Amino acid sequence: MHPIVVRDLVKRFGGVEVLRGISLDVGQSEVLCVIGPSGSGKSTLLRSIAFLEVYDEGDVLIEGRLLGYREKGGKRILANEREINDVRSSLGMVFQHFNLWPHMTALGNVTEALRVSRNVKRDEAEEIGTAMLRKVGLESFAGQYPARLSGGQKQRVAIARALAIKPRVMLFDEPTSALDPELVGEVLAVMRDLAAEGMTMVVVTHEMGFAAHVAQRVIFMDKGRIVEEGAPRELFSSPRSERLQQFLNTWRERSI
Amino acid sequence: MTAGLDMDMLAHYGPLLLSGLWVTIRVCVLASCIAVTVGLVLAVLFLSRYGLVRWLVTSYVEIIRSLPILVILFLLYYGGPSFSLTLEAEPVGVLGLGFYGAAYFAEIFRAGFLAIPPGQIEAAQMVGLSRAHILRRIQLPQMMGLIVPPSVNQVIVLVKESAVLSIITVPELTKNATQMANETFAVVEPYLAIAILYWLLIEAISRLGIFIERRVRHV
Numbered sequence: 001m002h003p004i005v006v007r008d009l010v011k012r013f014g015g016v017e018v019l020r021g022i023s024l025d026v027g028q029s030e031v032l033c034v035i036g037p038s039g040s041g042k043s044t045l046l047r048s049i050a051f052l053e054v055y056d057e058g059d060v061l062i063e064g065r066l067l068g069y070r071e072k073g074g075k076r077i078l079a080n081e082r083e084i085n086d087v088r089s090s091l092g093m094v095f096q097h098f099n100l101w102p103h104m105t106a107l108g109n110v111t112e113a114l115r116v117s118r119n120v121k122r123d124e125a126e127e128i129g130t131a132m133l134r135k136v137g138l139e140s141f142a143g144q145y146p147a148r149l150s151g152g153q154k155q156r157v158a159i160a161r162a163l164a165i166k167p168r169v170m171l172f173d174e175p176t177s178a179l180d181p182e183l184v185g186e187v188l189a190v191m192r193d194l195a196a197e198g199m200t201m202v203v204v205t206h207e208m209g210f211a212a213h214v215a216q217r218v219i220f221m222d223k224g225r226i227v228e229e230g231a232p233r234e235l236f237s238s239p240r241s242e243r244l245q246q247f248l249n250t251w252r253e254r255s256i
Numbered sequence: 257m258t259a260g261l262d263m264d265m266l267a268h269y270g271p272l273l274l275s276g277l278w279v280t281i282r283v284c285v286l287a288s289c290i291a292v293t294v295g296l297v298l299a300v301l302f303l304s305r306y307g308l309v310r311w312l313v314t315s316y317v318e319i320i321r322s323l324p325i326l327v328i329l330f331l332l333y334y335g336g337p338s339f340s341l342t343l344e345a346e347p348v349g350v351l352g353l354g355f356y357g358a359a360y361f362a363e364i365f366r367a368g369f370l371a372i373p374p375g376q377i378e379a380a381q382m383v384g385l386s387r388a389h390i391l392r393r394i395q396l397p398q399m400m401g402l403i404v405p406p407s408v409n410q411v412i413v414l415v416k417e418s419a420v421l422s423i424i425t426v427p428e429l430t431k432n433a434t435q436m437a438n439e440t441f442a443v444v445e446p447y448l449a450i451a452i453l454y455w456l457l458i459e460a461i462s463r464l465g466i467f468i469e470r471r472v473r474h475v
Contacts, residue, residue, distance in 0.1 A: 052378050085384050092382065099379035103397050113383035116393060158379070165383055 001064045002027060003090075003169045003200045004049060009058035011041075011048055018044045019055070020224035026169070029198040033211035033232070036221035037247060042204045045221070046173050049202070050093050051084055062087050063168070092167030096174040098154040100146040106133060106157045107142035110164050118165070132160035136190050152183030159190055170194065172203040208251060212236055220244045265445050269436045273446075276432030277453050283349050283428060284415050290354025291414065292407070295361025300391065302366055313362070320359035325417050328352050333424045349421040349428075357414050364406045368399035400472040408465030412458050419454075429453060 004026035011019040018041045026032050034042045048055040051068040060067045067087045070079045079087075100109050111129035114120040120128070133139045136156040146154055155175060162170060172191065176184040188210050195201055195214050205211060211218050212232045219229040222243050228235060239245045302313045320328070329352045336342060343351070372395050380390045422431035433446040440446075 050382060052381070081387060085381075085386070088382070089384055093379070095375055095379060097373075097375055099373070099375035101376055101379075101394055101398075112393065113385060116389050117384050117386060161379075161383065 002061075003063055004202065005059070005061040005064075006045075006049065007059040007061075009045070009048060009055055009060065011044055011053060011055045018224055019048065021058070022221075022224075022226060023058075024219065024226065024229075026200060026202055029200055030217065031195045031201045031203065031215045033215040033218045034202065034204045034221060035206070035208070035211060035218060035247075036227075039223070040221040041224040042221050043173055046171050046202060046204050050091055050171055051088060052093075054078070063090055089165070090168040091171060092162035092165065092169070093171045094155070094158050094162055094173065094175050096177050098146075098151070098158045098178075100154055100158055100161070102146050105143050105145055106138065106149070106160075109146070109157055110161045113161075113165050128164060129160075132164050133157070135163070136160045137186070150183060151179045152186045155179065155183075155187045156190055159187075159194075163194075169200045169202070172201065172205070174204050174206065176205070176207055206251075208236070220247065222247075261445055261448070262442065265440055265442060266449060269440075269446070269449075272432045272436060273429065273449055273453065276427060276429035276450075277457070279346070279426065280415070280418055280428040280430075281457065283346065283353065283421065283426065284411075284418050286350045287353035287357060287418070288411050288414060290350070291357030291361050291410075294355060294358035296365055298358060298362035299365035299369060302362070303369060317359045317362055320356055323356075325352065325356050326420050326423060328356055329420065329424050345421075345424050345426045348424060349418070349426045353414060353418060353421070356417075357410060360410050360413075361407065364403055364410060365399070367406075368403040369395060371402055372398055401469070404465065404469045404472055408461065408468070411465075412461055415458055415461065416454070 002025045004024075006022055006024045009019050009022040010017065020041075022041075022045055024032075034045065036042050044053055047053040049060055049062075049067075051060065054068065065087045068079055068084060069076045070083060100106075101112070104112060107126060107129050110132050111120075111122075111125040114125040114128060115122060130139060130142060133142055136159055138153060138156055138160065141149065141153060141157070146157070149157065159175075175191070176187050179187065184207070188207065191201070191203070191210070192214055203210070203215070215232050217229060218232045218235045220227050220235065220239075220241075220243075227241050228239065228244050235244070236248065239248055298313050298316065301309050304310055329348060332341070332343070332352050333345065333348045336348070376394060377390060380394050385393070418428060419430040421428050422434060425431065429450050433450040436446040437443055
């Protein structure tokens with residue numbers, strides 16, 4: 001069973017179709033990167049998979065279960081909070097702007113979900129939390145508040161927080177786009193290790209190096225559709241569509 | 257006429273004024289509790305995903321905010337019986353002030369909610385926190401520093417507006433001062449006395465507000 005199945009996904013904002021019928025499968029332990037120009041719908045796709053955006057048509061199936069909606073007498077209705085959280089519990093998400101809770105320490109951020117909604121006792125939660133922080137190299141920062149952390153450290157705490165609930169799929173929405181260039185590496189290193197451990201990952205990114213070296217598959221989106229998909233080596237060295245060629249050219253120009 | 261205040265008169269009417277002060281305090285404490293609670297409920301309902309709920313909340317706030325408190329009190333006290341709502345003056349005063357203040361507190365709390373970046377809420381949803389937990393653990397703790405000063409201000413406004421309850425015969429501070437003025441034909445002593453008493457009451461609330469603000473801004 002695929003961890004994620006997306007079928008004919010359509011999402012509209014007002015009258016504008018931002019996702020125009022997306023279908024894709026993500027396999028167990030697969031690392032899938034989604035690239036494309038801004039406005040292509042890649043973040044909307046990821047957020048729809050997480051049901052942070054309510055998609056209008058199509059299906060999102062997490063480990064075979066429909067996310068966000070319930071079938072009732074042949075009709076589809078919006079699922080309630082409990083049902084959504086239940087299906088969504090195998091997902092973890094990391095955001096472009098970290099979204100740490102500033103009034104809690106790093107350890108507090110990581111253990112909050114464990115203590116509050118999974119009813120794990122404080123000692124056990126702190127053990128798990130410390131282990132997660134150690135995994136991202138920030139064990140000694142457990143007592144620090146987010147305001148005192150660098151961007152790269154904040155993002156690594158955010159990754160630890162997402163991992164604490166033991167998700168089976170990790171979603172990354174442009175995880176390094178808000179970081180200074182020198183701090184990007186430490187975050188990509190953590191993501192590379194995660195991939196090596198067999199985590200199923202969907203990453204929306206502009207980091208072509210990461211996509212080239214870590215992803216098994218890359219999807220190029222433009223104007224709400226998947227234009228090309230394939231192994232990174234093929235996509236980057238011999239793009240078939242003109243749109244992808246243009247996109248890669250602008251990236252190459254900026255890299256020289 | 258001698259210049260200066262008639263201290264004997266003040267001593268004689270002291271108990272009446274203090275009794276009025278006690279009623280004012282009682283009414284304002286109860287009305288504030290109603291206003292804060294109902295205001296918070298309204299602000300949370302305003303975040304509902306259902307347009308109808310949001311519309312109801314907005315309508316309530318808009319209507320209340322466009323009515324003078326006196327009109328609301330008249331409607332409840334004199335108009336109430338037509339809707340089989342017969343209450344005594346003090347309960348009318350408490351309910352009127354309470355639901356009137358609720359509209360203003362709803363706006364204060366709504367501004368507080370808006371100040372929390374939505375990304376933090378999304379991150380909380382993605383780790384499986386329920387809406388109630390998000391409110392209690394993520395939103396309210398961060399909002400406290402923002403909402404305490406305007407809330408203290410609103411309570412002070414409520415106390416000052418409670419003077420209007422005198423018009424529907426609630427025996428609070430202003431009403432009793434007016435009674436004193438009617439009986440003695442003096443105007444300076446009663447109103448100067450209650451000016452000082454109001455000032456003391458509101459000063460105490462301000463000090464309490466500063467204390468709460470310091471405690472709440474520990475992050």
